[in-house]
Amino acid sequence: MAQHQARKRFGQNFLTDTGIITRLVRSIAPRADDLMVEIGPGQGALTRPLMDELEHLHAVELDRDLIALLQRTLSERRLTLHQADALRFDFSTLVPEGDTRRLRVVGNLPYNISTPLMFHLISQIHVVQDMHFMLQKEMVDRLVAVPGTSDWGRLSIMIQYHCQTDFLFMVPPESFSPAPKVDSAIVRLVPHQTLPHPVTDYPRFAALVNQVFTQRRKAIRNGLKSFLAPAEIEAAGIDPGLRPEQLSLADFAALGNAAAARASHA
Template sequence: MSKKPAGHKARKRFGQNFLHDQGVIGRIIRAINPQPKHHLVEIGPGLGALTEELLDATNGHLDAVELDRDLIPVLRTQFFRYADTFTIHEADALKFDFAGLKQDERPLRIVGNLPYNISTPLIFHLLSFNGLIEDMHFMLQKEVVDRLAAGPGDNHYGRLGIMAQYYCRVEPLFIVPPGAFSPAPKVDSAIVRLVPYAEPPIPAKDVGQLQHVVRTAFGQRRKTLRNNLKQLISADALEALDIDPGLRPERLTLAEFVRISDALTDAANKT
């Protein structure tokens, strides 16, 4: 999240949109409520509009992951007074090992303005570190936030929302209009808070199996569970689990997906 500097053109391939609205920046900081005791990690700091506020609030204890190598020297120059505590990692966040940032008992607090083209895979990547994370605050395209928060029967309900809600409490916070950025995107953005559970409210016996079931079920959204899951489980077996095989996947609750996953795990363990 960043304000656009003179001489730096936003790069389309990185999905850069520089945040410049001070009112929005202040609202984001209040939502995060950073404190000196926190270990914050910012993904894609850009030119540091949000970074500056985070550094001031935490006395400089901040890790940043930035892919655009041209921005890194600018950030180091801009925040030179925090050189001992502000660490910039030139890396692709999709491949970054966030576990390597943990230095003590403090969990990580993740912040980022995530480009639309990487937001979904990046969230899945971060969920794999959920045991190390206290919370995540993201600026996302509003449609992605809608997908994260959607429930059964909602048009936005799908794999992203189901797995995010398996691991986290999802809290949409507020909408950010295109005019808050330069260049202005064509769609609204939104801020969302993801808070990992200490223990999933509906734990699956095998999370990998659950992910496979959900991915397969939504392989073709317009088809029924009978068709989409036929390679995994029979219609009779679904009925035995009190699940209608004639339903489309977006009608099932997280608990029902876990029920299917656990049945498959039990069957695999018997063989």
């Protein structure tokens, strides 16, 4: 196959380990009629085995040279390539009007865009069935974190508000070319059918979580000053002397709803 030089500015590390690829495809368990999109197909290492299982596959790729390579090597196969920046791509356009299917999203995500891409996908969660991503292990640890741990933070809370998160398996650096300097891991994200802790004002909740974690070493009474007074935090059933990482998703939802109630009476 034609060789493509990995580009640092695109954060490219191409998956080359066939054992890992087989295990990942088995974890995704594609069905022929799935509506699936791959983010960053690269040189097609995962694309080909996915296409072997699917009637059709969408792929979003920014690098024009890789688009050309994929068009040459996969020209006769059932693939629609979208030359686009995944951070700006409207994934809802891949769901045909009147189609009841939702998107299955997969990808080996560049480390340098993985966090903003997660939030971009969350903004379109209504069209997503599930997501399987290869990410820096450190980020997967944050996605699946539990309260009371150093990994628990804004990313954990905002993703777990929308999704069940599961750590699937590790991927060592030697599985890639070029080999990254960090370990990777596979995570599965499945949107909740019913939100476990719904909030009444999502933008306010998101702003509150973001604000309190800018002062994660301080008691929440400090980080929440612009949202709630200590007495209002107590009224929500939460100790204002706790630090952000000690609060559960349910606690943050309660604080978000208290802040929304306060704002509506202002």
